[in-house]
Amino acid sequence: MQSQAVLPRNAYYLARFEAEKERFLEEWKTLLRIPSISNNPVYDVDCRRCADWLKTHLEQMGLMAEVVPTVGKPVVFAERAGDPGLPVLLYYGHYDVQPAEPLEEWLSPPFEPTLRDERVYARGALDNKGQTAFFLKAVETVIKAGALGCRLKVVLEGEEESGSAGLAACLVERAWKERLKSDVLLVCDSEGHTIEIPGVTMGLRGIIHLALTLKGPAFDLHSGIHGGAAPNPALGMARLLATLHDADGSIAVKGFCDSLTRPSDEIKRLLMAAPFDEECYIRDFGVSPAGGERRYPVQERLAFRPTIEINGIHSGYDGPGHKTIIPSSARAKITSRIAVGQDPQRSLQSIIDHLRANVPAGLTLEISDEDGSHGALAVDPASPFVKRAARVLQSIYGRDPLYLWCGASIPVVVSLIQAASAEPLLVGFGLPRDRMHGPNESFSMTQFRNGFLFSCLLLEELSKPSA
């Protein structure tokens, strides 16, 4: 048997994974059993429990850890000393998850993690408990191997899925900036390209959101007696939302796209190097890529173009048969992804102004839960950390990673980069079929293993004096 020092590092960590994977799985499942849904106060106690569990776990791994109260959900912060001559790595993750609705579509309960065909099904299996779990297990393994030389900081927040208010409030504090100061911020909260082809994420879109209520009659009215007199909020909401886009999918909100910048030719080349497989998309998601601004290629639409999406619309009757009413109100939830160049506050304001200017006659619009604090992120392809991550990925997959632009948002990452004065490094192992945010979210043992190997090897890479 080869000794640890002689065994190639990939093979060594692969062997460690194989030896430990049952325990890794059990710990990951323990984390998944906690319904740490952040957008609903009902689950506050579970969020707190999740933070406490992580603190204890990080301490058992050999880090100094604490649960720090914030104006929102607590933040878990942990660190481990390292060689001052080496880069400081800050890992960011989140322990909160999306709501699990629609519950009836889950094949196994969302908070009873279930292994089927070497794949763990649970809310958060991927986002972000799966990717955080492989990183923590990598840290533990590299420490045990005596190979962790660089200083490590870990910040795990509990509100990524609902606006990151707690952590964001910390990030403006000088003490927090000092505490988080680091050279590179590693975030594993995005997707790779395929199971065979890794990816480094080079950009994220920003996000703004708002909720609408369109009020009409004081109560539901008889649609025969009142039809032709009373304005209908369900119809009015449809008409109002329909004004947001032109017929070709372009956003019709005045001023919204004003400061949007087009990607450079070099970036476009990298973007288009990751092909978009339409047939595969249709097979995986049951729908053709017919959404968005159709005059742009789909890769550009997903990365460098903004969107205004309706996440929910609800009004009136939805039971069996029909009910002849003019509903008294209609509700809608909107999130908009903004691209590089757009200012979140100004973009939000332009949507609000547009909506207010287009309220159908007789109805009253109320806007709530509006937030425009999270801009887009652009990673520099020339960053040395990106290059080192690419080398590590090459050694695991046997091929260079693709550079990916993710249409999603990790709201707090832009602020975190500024607060920590760090260079961003975004490497994710999720895949479309994992159904992040949807029912039956899952993450395979293979993806977990790849993420684990990447984390181990990156930690070693950053621990080399020459690096």
Place this chain on the structure above:
Amino acid sequence: MQSQAVLPRNAYYLARFEAEKERFLEEWKTLLRIPSISNNPVYDVDCRRCADWLKTHLEQMGLMAEVVPTVGKPVVFAERAGDPGLPVLLYYGHYDVQPAEPLEEWLSPPFEPTLRDERVYARGALDNKGQTAFFLKAVETVIKAGALGCRLKVVLEGEEESGSAGLAACLVERAWKERLKSDVLLVCDSEGHTIEIPGVTMGLRGIIHLALTLKGPAFDLHSGIHGGAAPNPALGMARLLATLHDADGSIAVKGFCDSLTRPSDEIKRLLMAAPFDEECYIRDFGVSPAGGERRYPVQERLAFRPTIEINGIHSGYDGPGHKTIIPSSARAKITSRIAVGQDPQRSLQSIIDHLRANVPAGLTLEISDEDGSHGALAVDPASPFVKRAARVLQSIYGRDPLYLWCGASIPVVVSLIQAASAEPLLVGFGLPRDRMHGPNESFSMTQFRNGFLFSCLLLEELSKPSA
């Protein structure tokens, strides 16, 4: 004390009402306690129970009664012999009610009738159990007074709120046509003008309905990862529904209004004689009459213009906070009121054709629960029965009734008129503030009394040899 024969008939029946009103109220409440909701199979047993209760009640009143099975809910049929020289009166009512949702808006439970300020609150308090109850109590009272001479038939169906399939299937049968044959069809399922001013209903709109499902992705998708590629059914439904009307509220469906006829100048004069009080409307319903086709006066919009109303629209997330999804599907329920001249089947088909032609790219439209079998009704102002009803109303209210056109539909009434070869007589005592179809539906003891008096006096009027 005056004898019955000497007492003016109004005063006599008023005295009977005062003497009996506690019992009338208890019987009416018993009827209201049965949740005979016809659009949901869960309540089938309650509908059956309601029919049985009515049969027994009609028998106790001295009529021959039976519960007749149909392809849908059972029909209660009752009759009482009369003088062959007198007109045959057929009374039509329905024992089914609308669903009670939204339940949380009721101040007292919808199926626990509650008297507050001389007003009974319950689902069906007015529509149609209240108006049926005063008619039945009137029949009982006139029989007890020995004053019912004309032959009486009563048909009470259990599916008025959900398409009248059972009774409609009966009406094509020769035996049923024979059974229902009558001179005048009395329907008390509409509204009067105000508490002081009675009305005779001269028209009803027809109704067509359909339900839409717009399907997109196979499951809810992450709105960041997929926003710009996946078509959004919530947005698509909004855009699709927004195509149904032009900016001024006119219906934009090709062919829909083709055969619509404008009311004659005489009818328009009668229509406009009932003023529309906009201030009062805003006070009662919390909304200005800004709906419908704004180039027509509101009275005309409510009576002689068609509508396409969205009764419900549902898609995606509706919980606290926000959820970043592209929902997999969207649902909508549509009812359309059609006016005199429009063919229900052709009108329905034109809406279906329009919707199919406007499905947003990438989405799939499924249409279900479509029905276009109920046209509009126009009553002749010269009908002798209308004139006799007007005289009776004058004697109760001390003023002539207004001629009213009701924008609502009583789907089966047109078929019933044909099947029974009867002249229609539509006199209702409901008022806007009774919130028919909405939460906290109610009907006041005063309205019940006026309906009772009208029914008693009309029955006597029709029992006069000279009449």
